[in-house]
Amino acid sequence: MSDPHRVVGIFGGTFDPIHLAHLRMAQAFVREAGLTELLIIPAGDPYHRTEQSVAPGADRLAMARLAVANEPAMRVDDRELRRTAPSYTIETLEELRSEIGPSTPLWFLIGTDSLMHLNRWKRWTALLNLANIAVALRPGFREDALPDEIGVRWQMHLTGSVPNQTASGTILRLTLPPLDLSASGIRAGLEDKRDISHQVPPSVANYIREHGLYR
Numbered sequence: 058m059s060d061p062h063r064v065v066g067i068f069g070g071t072f073d074p075i076h077l078a079h080l081r082m083a084q085a086f087v088r089e090a091g092l093t094e095l096l097i098i099p100a101g102d103p104y105h106r107t108e109q110s111v112a113p114g115a116d117r118l119a120m121a122r123l124a125v126a127n128e129p130a131m132r133v134d135d136r137e138l139r140r141t142a143p144s145y146t147i148e149t150l151e152e153l154r155s156e157i158g159p160s161t162p163l164w165f166l167i168g169t170d171s172l173m174h175l176n177r178w179k180r181w182t183a184l185l186n187l188a189n190i191a192v193a194l195r196p197g198f199r200e201d202a203l204p205d206e207i208g209v210r211w212q213m214h215l216t217g218s219v220p221n222q223t224a225s226g227t228i229l230r231l232t233l234p235p236l237d238l239s240a241s242g243i244r245a246g247l248e249d250k251r252d253i254s255h256q257v258p259p260s261v262a263n264y265i266r267e268h269g270l271y272r
Contacts, residue, residue: 078238123260247271
């Protein structure tokens, strides 16, 4: 029998490397969406990314596990890294929906940039059939700047009622205070031998140093 109180979230990304802004976003996601568990899913072969991932998948996976080791609601899921073909969000959502059943609330976290280009994703109109979407909004976000077909769905599915027990089909706004961090900036800092210990969890900083990543 399924757990009536279970609420599952997904936070996917390249995590190259995972950093403190990722963690803060994940913590806000758990809190605001009322999640009982959050899956951190490092991307295997992100088809929409123009640059190659710097760190191998095994290292990105290890760093993600270290970063959430003290977060009881979070665990790292390696399903996309195990795939041999390009990985698409819709396929991950279909897999998870089949695993957790049709009535368990499933939430998928994206950022403002992803929202603006959601209509470029594979089978994007089916995403809300499988999950709810939480959007981490940047300061200055404007709804009227959304492409028309995305804006229509934004207006139709936007909810202010969270946590809820809706399995799929709603959109939630997460508004976070700005934290000027990016994985590309961290990689550039490491290449220039700058200190990045204030940008990533200590365990991740140690892993990067011990394995000589991004140098």
